Amino acid sequence: MESNQLTHKIIGCAIEVHKLLGPGLLESSYRECLHFELTQAGFRVIKEKAVPVVYKEIKLNCGYRIDLLVENKVIIELKTVEAFLPVHEAQVLTYMKFSGINLALLINFNVIVLKNGIKRYVL
Helix, strand or coil: CHHHHHHHHHHHHHHHHHHHHHCCCCCHHHHHHHHHHHHHHCCEEEEECCCEEEECEEEEEECCEEEECCCEEEEEECCCCCCCCHHHHHHHHHHHHHCCCEEEEEECCCCCCCHHHHHEEEE
């Protein structure tokens, strides 16, 4: 599946979750529900995928985790915040760098209209 099609379908699943739950819940609730929707749509999804920090020739297992990894092609980082901060973007870009995955969605469920809470990143 092409990148644009894949992210379009993922966003559709996120919109379904947001439509039914609305804003105001914990990030973990959205993660579980989005995982369910993506799995129901036929995607292979890994929750809380560990991402080691690579420093020179060593890997440090520091507890960093990708919220959802879809088809081993798209990182989904979920937030429930007032607004995205530069640190949120830095987090996504770091996950992309260390995982070698060059496509990501940063999704904030704490918005009235979900399309206003989505950023797409391509390396």
